[in-house]
């Protein structure tokens with residue numbers, strides 16, 4: 001029997017690199033037209049608009065099982081656009097970013113690793129009507145008693161929780177295990193939470209807005225006092241991914257005795273996730289969907305540096321895209337004609353075999369003009385908190401168009417440090433010269449190597 005309880009939250013998404021912190025979205029207007037400078041993005045308008053269309057298609061659920069390729073030179077914003085897509089989709093749609101080379105590991109078969117990421121990028125929204133106790137916490141008192149097993153120390157025998165809703169209040173006397181979950185959710189007095197009557201699982205909804213005037217440094221979500229009675233039926237929406245279900249069902253639901261607890265410690269993945277198990281999970285999922293309890297949310301699997309994949313993975317990918325349940329796959333590559341990895345002589349654009357290329361929608365990213373580079377550097381400097389003089393900005397922009405945007409961006413932080421040690425109020429041209437003399441760009445570095453055959 002497939003169970004859906006005991007699944008951890010899969011919505012922790014942190015961005016892979018801090019290099020893109022200035023990117024906040026695609027920066028399109030309501031007609032989907034890219035504004036020249038918006039949401040941290042500068043230029044690259046066609047690619048952004050193309051990405052916007054794809055976001056719309058994904059939101060309308062018309063896109064599953066399709067693949068998109070972001071193609072363009074180094075540092076033209078491919079990775080940035082992919083991240084912007086994820087920001088546009090919001091936190092409820094799974095977005096799984098990986099780099100091609102991540103699929104190779106000694107422990108896990110590469111196609112297996114790909115399949116796992118596939119399943120991570122397919123969400124399932126489950127709606128259930130449950131009996132809950134919901135309200136603003138007015139009291140939270142653990143009751144202690146002597147440890148029944150003797151010895152010193154006390155144990156918590158009960159916890160008294162007071163809940164207030166718009167229609168009334170209730171005081172509950174709960175099991176200590178529930179107290180643990182309350183602590184895990186970091187519930188304090190003045191928060192709104194609910195407790196499921198059957199399972200005892202606890203969920204913090206937010207801070208009651210009666211407390212909204214308090215000084216609060218951290219961003220806090222304020223919620224109104226729950227309507228109706230404290231004890232009621234409530235529709236609960238849970239977002240998880242197919243991979244969460246696979247894991248929950250592969251792992252033995254361990255008991256509380258010492259032996260099985262040790263077993264869990266040593267072998268966290270006792271049962272492997274097999275194709276058979278996945279099929280079984282799929283069957284149950286399909287049943288839930290038919291019953292209207294669950295809804296499929298195809299998300300995005302982003303594979304950066306796709307030329308790192310080999311022919312075997314490509315073949316597998318092709319087939320996986322054809323499955324009834326598939327995410328949208330976004331690929332990115334900065335390569336031109338390259339030999340497909342794992343073959344001797346198949347040369348193909350971006351190192352992608354022709355049969356996959358055929359089914360791709362391709363978005364092209366173009367090199368930036370000096371002016372665009374200047375604006376991007378300016379934005380980036382602001383994010384990093386580095387003041388730059390206008391002449392120095394011009395210089396960096398020139399440098400960027402001569403070498404690459406990334407090199408110019410990378411010069412920013414060392415120049416900042418050098419300018420500080422020189423006591424400059426902002427980064428000057430001389431600081432950049434200094435940084436450039438310390439750090440080579442790729443072209444100069446190659447030149448040095450060419451002229452110094454002998455060592456290295």
Ligand SMILES: Nc1ncnc2c1ncn2[C@@H]1O[C@H](COP(=O)(O)OP(=O)(O)OP(=O)(O)O)[C@@H](O)[C@H]1O
Nearest residue numbers: 019020040041042044074075076077078079080334
């Ligand atoms: N149009 C843009 N507006 C603002 N910032 C940008 C833009 N394009 C790129 N950047 C920034 O420039 C840097 C390089 O871009 P990014 O990493 O997206 O390039 P890429 O196309 O993925 O390159 P590569 O092929 O080398 O992986 C990043 O810090 C990115 O945030």
Ligand SMILES: [Mg+2]
Nearest residue numbers: 078079304332
């Ligand atoms: Mg990239």
